[in-house]
Amino acid sequence: MAFKIATIKGIPIYIHMTFLLVFLLFAFMFDITRFPYGFAGVEPAMLRYIFSVAAAFLFFVTLLIHELCHSILATSYGIKIQGITLFFFGGVSMMENPKDEKMVEPSKELKIALAGPLSSIILGLLFLGLNYAAFGVFYGAPLISGSIMIGSWDILYRDISVLLFLVGALNLILGIFNILPVYPMDGGRVLRAWLAKRYSFQKATEIAVQTGKIFSVVMAIVGIFFNLWLALLAVFLYISAAEEGKAVKTTFMLENVTVGDIMTKNVITVDESMKVSDFVNFVFQNKHPGYPVTHNGVVTGTITVDDIKRINEAERYALTVKDAMKTDVISVAPETPALDAFEKMNVNFVGRLVVLDAGKNLAGILSRTDLMTAINLRSSLTDTSNLGPDYSKKNKPADEKDKDQDKNKS
Template structure:
């Protein structure tokens, strides 16, 4: 995700913070600080029991809330990893967190349980913090007790709010998983996405007339997320029926791991290529990209070998699905991947090749069956 920087790695999952989080943090600190003041006034608490400035407590509470959101997202991710899924990263945003799960666990049951893991974790955290609040009865610091009460309440709200069937929120993902067995994944996503857009409209109206700009932002993200995921699932359904051999270019041009970047730059210019497969001993060991060449100062390109900047890649075969190829390119941010058969380079496939194949397959399916590629009375096999 653009505009995010990494702060940690847990079980191989990069944890990132988006710049929008830093923008909303002072606002939340002020908002929570005001809550501390209001609660103290309502409880008629004497000044000597108010230890520390309310804004500092508000800032601490805002950070604690986002740590709770991180734990919520880790619950999703750890369940996905346990059931054979793949997680690219977790990013904290101004409206919460996002786990980028690049490969879902197999089967709608595991998808539903993975979606439920986050809200259940938030509810458990809420119960824990409220329990600590009760245990602190009689403590001298009003601020400390109120912080645990407020944090517990926020976590319970977070858990319940995420259970709303507003796809792609957690409740919407559970709904999609329940519908998949009857409708198939494409139509289930279409239905859940339509319901999610309805909730987005409701959130938007409530935010507009209630003056809640955070709810307006949530409405925007829910609407755009429902649209994007519906499109992605349709794309996955189409590309899983296309093999790399139907899209690849039988191009075997490559560079050696011992070539200099200066030689690579010349080859890229003459062949109009943004990436080239790298061979070592006749076997593909990675790719070298235009971006890697450009990052190296021109005077040094003659001294730097390709092996020093080559990016390792998983080998595609002609029988790999186009979706898997696109997924790997997106995950590694590569413009193309080599295609290998029996240990030999037989071609390359680019994102443009795959998108062209997608457009042609959509055209073919729309001519035969309609816009969703399913004829009257037909049902997609659930995955």
């Protein structure tokens, strides 16, 4: 699940919910790690917390710059970016029509992929250079006298130097590490571009994702014995590879599919005059958690089981559905692309959308189940020709291959 935080250069920026967990984890690691790799021992404790969170936040900002460099260069090639979903050590750039040949052209893919690592390396050198200009050191922080009282300006300067060093060093590591040909790192995107010359974009992504997962597992095992930071990074890489693989599969499988193609047309509705107590029984009978609410055939809202949880049992006999329903109906049209509807669900944190036709009449309802069913069906029924230009020939029976050869001879 992701939520939107901003729009930069026309590109919507989203943060995945797992980012909050990883953000706090990194802040915690900075808090317990000693100088010069963290702020353990800094007093008062509030100052230590502030510097730990600031280090995590600054790294998030530089990560955003990293992803924007990818996306802005992609838009210069005419590739539309539908949005960026950020994790802590990477991000997902949702591109329009990922099967388009221009999306996987090696020369363009190479430039787009390297734009991010290059920006991270430049930012890393910039922060380390700033540390040197201000404190005379690239690595760590300036040495200070142990006799200086805790909380003095000299101690504060040392902590600022550690902050600059951490952000600079992390960006250098991010930039260099991303060049490795392992998905979802940028080097892995170059690998995917090369694979896409032999397979479809989706198949190339699947191979690159599996390669990334295997690498992450090996790195996690090594990290457990030698460096817990490495193990933490490996866990994130595995999650990122899996999430981006799902995102690409979703985009691919919902391409050219509209809401009208997959929505449920026989919709059960409730009248806004229904008593809440009767609605409870209605839910048990129909076994759905949510319903459109109508008045004289016109949709006036939606109501779910969650909406009535806050109403005590005594009041349920006096209140109507109109009193408990949500009036801000989140709707789509039948001709809306299914992928757009999927993104609308994620942005609004809802599990279903009301489908209204041009006259605002109820045409159907689209649930996550409808979307997942469409994705799974299209995945299982995908033509083998999508797996690559030579796949069909390699897997034809011998007699069919002979027929093709005879045709070529003739």
